Amino acid sequence: MNQIDAARNHDRSALALLPGRRAVIGALLLAGLCTGTLAHADAATDAWPNKPVRLVVPFPASGATDLISRVIAQRVSQELGQQFVVDNKPGAGGTIGAAEAVKAAPDGYTLLFTTSSTHAISPHLMPRLSYKVDQDFTPIAHMADAASVLLVTPSLPVKNVQELIAYAKANPGRLNYASSGNGTIVHLNALEFAARAGVKLTHVPYKGTAQSITDLAAGQVHLLFDSIPTGMPHVASGRLKALAVTSLQRSALAPDLPTIAESGLPGYSSVTWFGVYGPAGMKPELVAKVNAAFNKAVQNPEVASALAKLGAEPAKAGTPAQFQAMVKADGARWARIIKDNNITLD
Known part of the structure; x- marks a missing residue:
């Protein structure tokens, strides 16, 4: 083989290696890009929050x-x-x-x-x-x-949840409850209570629980699941009676009130x-x-x-x-x- 043929063979070998070299170089570049991207993402996480x-x-x-x-x-x-x-x-x-x-x-x-x-x-x-x-x-x-608090009108002759359930069973269909509208948590709380207690209660929806307080105090509606801050002042004034709270554990906001779960409906929690x-x-x-x-x-x-x-x-x-x-x-x-x-x- 003369020098010219040897040079040609060397060039062919070099050209044959080019695709492999390109692949290796491409992989290295991609790895670099990925590493840079990950580093940028880590930096962004580390810097959070660096603006409002x-x-x-x-x-x-x-x-x-x-x-x-x-x-x-x-x-x-x-x-x-x-x-x-x-x-x-x-x-x-x-x-x-x-x-x-x-x-x-x-x-x-x-x-x-x-x-x-x-x-x-x-x-x-x-x-x-x-x-x-x-x-x-x-x-x-x-x-x-x-949590919510279960409120009742003062004229209702019950002192606790068990007495309320007994009264509702003895007077089927006579008790109603207020809510702040269909599908609200107030409405759902009452439905779950009635289902667990096995009693029938009539729904009276209002545009807000605040509007129902006057009717509850007057005895036009009998029950209401209200928030503790808005309901308890009416209990303190004697306008309403509080029977229990809806949380699974007693609330630090009304520690003297039992839970519904411990008052005869185990597992009730909302x-x-x-x-x-x-x-x-x-x-x-x-x-x-x-x-x-x-x-x-x-x-x-x-x-x-x-x-x-x-x-x-x-x-x-x-x-x-x-x-x-x-x-x-x-x-x-x-x-x-x-x-x-x-x-x-x-």
Whole structure:
């Protein structure tokens, strides 16, 4: 083989290796890009929050959810040194604001502060919602619970839950209860109570529980499941009687009242829960960081004291998975009550 032929063979060998070399170089470049992307994502998580965070509240300003969210958001802001801005987007039982939060980027800078209404009740009352609670959100943290109190008119000759049940059974169809409207937690609480107790009660819906207090005091309606802060002052004044609270454990806000569960209906438990969600697709590391920040804030004694004035108690610090499981169980329970009673919205 002469020198010219040898040179040609060398060139052919080099050309044959080019695709392999290109593949190796391409793989190295891709690995570099992936490493850079992961590093950027980690940096973004580590830096969160480095700008104001929008906290969507799907209920009106000055309402219970709004006030509770502001107490917690203020503490998170103090802890992290970054502003958390409450953005009220009310309407349709909270579903309008919830649907808006779904559209945000999953970067931790738009979060949703919401309640049982949007994620455990409305999905079973509004089957055509634009969002799916198990697909379109990232559960982050369970923040607080608000129990209700079972109130009765003073003229009703009962002193406790067992006597109320006995009276209702002895007088079938004669007792009625007020609510703040079809499908509300007030309505559902009474339905579950009646189902567990095996009694028949007549529903009298109002536009709000405040409007029913006068009729309850006058004996025109007999029962009402109201919030502790709004109901208990009427008990203190003697206008109404309180029989029990709806939480599974006694409430620190009314420690002398027994629970319905311990008063003859084992297992009865109902609270309005409050929690934080993000849009679907948030990275686990970011979720863990947001979860830790909100858990720390709500365990602060000053926050707990402020929440108590609003009728809520801090939830125990938990993981996103625990929060998701709680919401799923709560939704299944209300789905059953709604289906069994053929509840529809007005």
